[in-house]
Amino acid sequence: MKKNVAILMTLLLMLSFLPSAFAAKAPVKKEAVKYQVPPSVRNITKENTYPNSTQDLPLLQPSDLTKKLINSSRVKIQNPDLIRMLNESSINSSPFAVGYRAIVYLGQWPLNYESSETSPNWEYQKINTNYFDNRGGRVPYQIHYVQEAQKIVRGGLTAKIPNAEEVKKMMLLTAMEKTHLPLAFETVIGGGTKNDHVYNIPPNRLGYLYAYAPGVNEKGKVTYGEVYLMLKGNRKFIVIKNVTSQGIGAWIPVQDYVSFGFAASERPR
Template identity: 50%
Template sequence: MLKYTLAFGLVFTLLLSDPSSYTLAKEQSKKETIELPSSIINIEKENTNPNQNEEFPHLKPSEFTKELLESSNEPIENPYLIKILNESSINKSPFALGMRATIFMGTFPLNYQSEQSTPNWQYQKVNTNTYDNSSGKVNQQMSYAQQIQKRIKGGLTSKVEQAEDVQNMILLKTRKKTKLPLSLETMVGAGTKHHQVYNVNPKKVGHLNAYVPAIVEKGEVTYGEVYVVIRGMKREIVVKNVTSQKIGAWLPIQDHLYFTFQVTP
């Protein structure tokens, strides 16, 4: 996917070995901590199908990457691009005086700016438990028990170029912003139970519904053509042809369920 164009017959490549580091672009949106209602229960310990957290390698830039990205005219947060730069280096040398080179890295989604993070506590229903106490004379108790395994997926709300990179940027930023265990996918295993009890009155039928909650994220992603420019011992990134696009995503809250309880005649 990536094409590297070396001007003036450049014989060394970006895949040399000089350590580097860059701090991710500063958050432009204010951090928001979303309070979970009491109807949401953490089932991480009870879940019979443990979820794995999505981890993104090379998020801590090397010194070389930091030098490049701090020189960029656009903030760069894309973990994949940072990973590529972390694996690259261009050694400074006194013999490089007078050298001029431009290296085209490719077109990338550069950063994501969050505009709104809204919870949807009833994103997808995953289970219903029913207790029939219509012929009973005293209160009966019921609790949650997952009947079948459920896989709940999130993702982008529209098609964009390099969707995986965009998803990862949105997920990372929204996790940091909301302080919630967000993911692109979560599993609820069959047989998962929780000890919280609900009372079903005599002559009534109890209905306990379980939902996977999610965050509805909306914002803007910025794209651009990324060039590494070398002028003697100076090394910098130049971004050209910058464009932006509105985007949204559904991000399930991992290992959490939202419960509603009703009794009917």
């Protein structure tokens, strides 16, 4: 009897471990690509009759001195223009600098940008409409995209803010890093630009092929502060005073991409 009870307890103990064992072997779902380009959006870099210049904003590498100064600050510094200015500075140390003290005011700067949301809008701005009336036709009529006139698509900040150009650079760098899309605050679609993808207009219908320039809506917070360079003997460090933060948003067009929408209608739109 005792032997049977022992066997039963062993079986129950084994069964209690089975769910956790199976759960451990369950396949882990991969995270969806957050900024995946939808099929209705096409790259027109080769077809674009206007050659857009690539928006090249590489991350500026700080010098050894700049790294030490940035690391000495209690507030994060990522403004490329401020980093460039610090890179161009040189401070010579002296063995006889005991008791030496100096404070250099470098001005008020936007110090860093912290992103809270990055949202693509694949139909940010309408740029073209191709149209054909097939109401008298007996067979489907094929149309494709042809840009009728040159179109300049501009983005920008959603509110007035101090040092706007410096803030735009930080927001652009952040959005490009998050989306891996070719972003710029201005892009041009040249007249005569084409795409070979065909859309069929059924008989007795009007066909409309709409083209849109995609854009990215970037939202976050920019931090400002008064920057002081402190020199005490052989020590060099940065002090930030009067730190303030401000919410900001921006629309940033996607270069050389077009989003398409097709509609067939019995009546004019």
